[in-house]
Amino acid sequence: MNKKFTALLMALLLALTLCVPAMAVSEYGVIYDETDSLGSVELDYMGEHALPELSEKLQMDLRIDVFTDENVSADTDVMDIAEYVYENSGYGWGENRDGVSLTLLMRAQPDGTYALAEDDWSIYTFLSQTRGSAQDLADTVYDAVAPYMAERAWNGEDVTMSGTALIQATDAMMNAVTEYINANCPPSETEPDPEPAATPTTAVPNVPRTLKSESMSYVFDHSHMLTDTQRAELEAQAKEISLRHHCGVYVAFVDDYTVYSDGGGVYKTTYQLYHGDQLGMGDDRDGIIILLSMAERDYAMFVYGTYAETAFNSYGQEKLEKAFLGNFKEDDWYGGVSNYLSTCDEYLTRADAGKPVRESPALLIAIAVVASCLLSGAICLFLKRSMKTVHQKVEANEYVAPGGLQLSKQYDRYTHTTETRRKVNNDSGSSGGTSSCSGGGGSGRSGKF
Numbered sequence: 001m002n003k004k005f006t007a008l009l010m011a012l013l014l015a016l017t018l019c020v021p022a023m024a025v026s027e028y029g030v031i032y033d034e035t036d037s038l039g040s041v042e043l044d045y046m047g048e049h050a051l052p053e054l055s056e057k058l059q060m061d062l063r064i065d066v067f068t069d070e071n072v073s074a075d076t077d078v079m080d081i082a083e084y085v086y087e088n089s090g091y092g093w094g095e096n097r098d099g100v101s102l103t104l105l106m107r108a109q110p111d112g113t114y115a116l117a118e119d120d121w122s123i124y125t126f127l128s129q130t131r132g133s134a135q136d137l138a139d140t141v142y143d144a145v146a147p148y149m150a151e152r153a154w155n156g157e158d159v160t161m162s163g164t165a166l167i168q169a170t171d172a173m174m175n176a177v178t179e180y181i182n183a184n185c186p187p188s189e190t191e192p193d194p195e196p197a198a199t200p201t202t203a204v205p206n207v208p209r210t211l212k213s214e215s216m217s218y219v220f221d222h223s224h225m226l227t228d229t230q231r232a233e234l235e236a237q238a239k240e241i242s243l244r245h246h247c248g249v250y251v252a253f254v255d256d257y258t259v260y261s262d263g264g265g266v267y268k269t270t271y272q273l274y275h276g277d278q279l280g281m282g283d284d285r286d287g288i289i290i291l292l293s294m295a296e297r298d299y300a301m302f303v304y305g306t307y308a309e310t311a312f313n314s315y316g317q318e319k320l321e322k323a324f325l326g327n328f329k330e331d332d333w334y335g336g337v338s339n340y341l342s343t344c345d346e347y348l349t350r351a352d353a354g355k356p357v358r359e360s361p362a363l364l365i366a367i368a369v370v371a372s373c374l375l376s377g378a379i380c381l382f383l384k385r386s387m388k389t390v391h392q393k394v395e396a397n398e399y400v401a402p403g404g405l406q407l408s409k410q411y412d413r414y415t416h417t418t419e420t421r422r423k424v425n426n427d428s429g430s431s432g433g434t435s436s437c438s439g440g441g442g443s444g445r446s447g448k449f
Contacts, residue, residue: 030055031064031170035106035114038066038163041262046170054174059187061092061099062177064170068114069107078105082124096128100141100177102169109156116154116162121145123173131185137177144176145169152284153275158441160268164275211252211260212277218242220252223294225333234337241341245348247308248280248287251337257293257300266293270300271440280304288312288344290321292328292449299325299434299449304442311351312344314436315359317445320347321434328449 029047033039051062065085072081082103085091092099104121106114123142127134153165181187211220218238221231234251242248252273254260261269270291274280280287286305293299301321303312312320323343327336347357434447 030062031066033066034068035066037114037159038166040163040167042167043163043170046167050174051170054178055093055099057187058178058181059093059098060177060181061097061101062174063091063099063101064166064173065101066104066106066166069105072105078103078120079122079124081105082122086124086126092126096131098127098131100125100137100173102141102145102173104166111156113156113159115156116149116151118149118151121149127185131181136184137180140180141173141176144172148172152441158439160272160439161275161441164272168276168278210277211273218248218250219337220250220254223253223255225253225294226337230334234334234341237338237341241345241348242281242287245345245352246281246286247305247311247348248285248289249341249344249348250274250279250287250289251340252289252291253333254291254293256295257291257298258295265300265446266291266298267300267302267437267444267446268439270302270444270446271304271442274302274304275440280308282307290324290340297448298446299328300437300444300446302440302442302444304440307351309443311347311356313356313358314443316347316357317436317443318434319357320344321445325434325449 029044029049030051031043031047047064051064054060055062063086065082067081082101085103086099086101091097091101101124102121103124104116106116107120109115123138123145125134125138125141127137148165148169150165153161156162211222213220216231216235219226219231219235226234238249238251252270257266257269260273262272264272270289273291274287274289279285279289282305284305284307286308288301288303288308290299290301301317303309303317320340320343324336324340327333327339350356434445437444437446
């Protein structure tokens with residue numbers, strides 16, 4: 001009796017928790033986001049088209065649910081929520097209700113953002129015995145999704161990184177389910193195929209694309225600015241530097257960065273591509289990438305990871321770009337990439353030795369010395385003047401006693417005016433300079449070249 005009462009109470013609490021309408025909820029087809037902050041063009045396409053189409057093909061209901069911890073009791077975990085939602089929200093394909101759901105429980109942070117703890121996500125599967133083992137399917141999907149649930153991507157500091165991680169996790173879930181179902185329990189061939197639509201209702205949106213290819217892992221020349229020989233040589237050099245320092249060093253040429261973006265400037269596009277392609281090395285995915293967009297000569301640098309940001313701090317980034325931007329402004333693409341790689345090698349070598357590139361304190365010391373001398377001189381001059389009681393008069397009439405001199409006329413005569421002019425250079429060239437940036441979990445610079 002007590003167990004039944006406890007189960008009933010748990011169901012009631014979950015119902016009250018999950019049925020209370022939230023003020024900020026986004027639904028992208030079969031993707032539910034209670035945080036209203038993870039959305040993107042690509043996620044919308046996945047929820048509205050990719051997931052439903054794959055569900056029909058595999059005869060498996062595929063769902064993504066992102067909940068917040070508002071009104072969730074302390075003894076309710078994410079698995080309780082996943083099971084309740086699946087059982088009571090009409091999830092599942094056909095009479096057997098086969099399906100897979102990825103559920104995330106986001107915790108509200110003091111600054112109004114949401115973060116995901118390491119154990120606050122789950123995979124819930126429902127698979128009929130005639131098709132196979134639900135536990136095996138759950139384990140397969142869990143292993144595929146786990147790399148994208150790293151705490152660094154969900155710590156609440158960068159919602160764009162979390163959104164990118166959710167896209168990657170969704171894609172990993174789709175691939176894992178497809179491989180498992182086709183290998184172990186393919187859909188029944190007796191099921192009638194759905195009638196094809198007369199015309200497509202929505203075109204594939206312009207979403208972030210990958211930089212990688214079979215022949216390009218470090219130097220991504222999608223604009224053909226280098227010869228095949230030059231690119232192969234620079235690719236080998238970048239790979240050697242990256243492996244030796246355990247820090248990825250990348251460069252990308254694209255025709256137009258907006259083709260690779262779902263919104264935002266060249267810097268945002270650069271870090272979206274960095275995370276989307278899982279660039280970087282080691283657990284922290286340390287690395288540095290520069291991206292050059294030929295259409296409007298836009299440029300961005302992105303540095304990610306603790307070690308990489310030690311080697312390339314804000315001062316180092318500004319100094320580093322001086323080694324190659326001049327080449328790119330003169331359309332010397334090979335020379336620019338070569339200088340970039342060799343300078344990165346130098347900076348990483350210094351960081352390995354415990355002496356990363358930092359601004360020299362010599363100028364600050366010189367300023368402090370000069371300021372101290374000026375202050376000391378002013379004090380000495382003041383003390384010297386205070387010891388004199390007799391001073392020479394500045395004007396002659398100060399020596400005349402009151403009433404001793406009567407002037408019959410007074411006048412001022414204008415002689416000339418002195419005018420000083422300074423030339424102001426107005427350079428209206430295409431190189432508009434660069435500035436520091438932050439976001440994407442790292443830092444960098446952007447501008448024109």
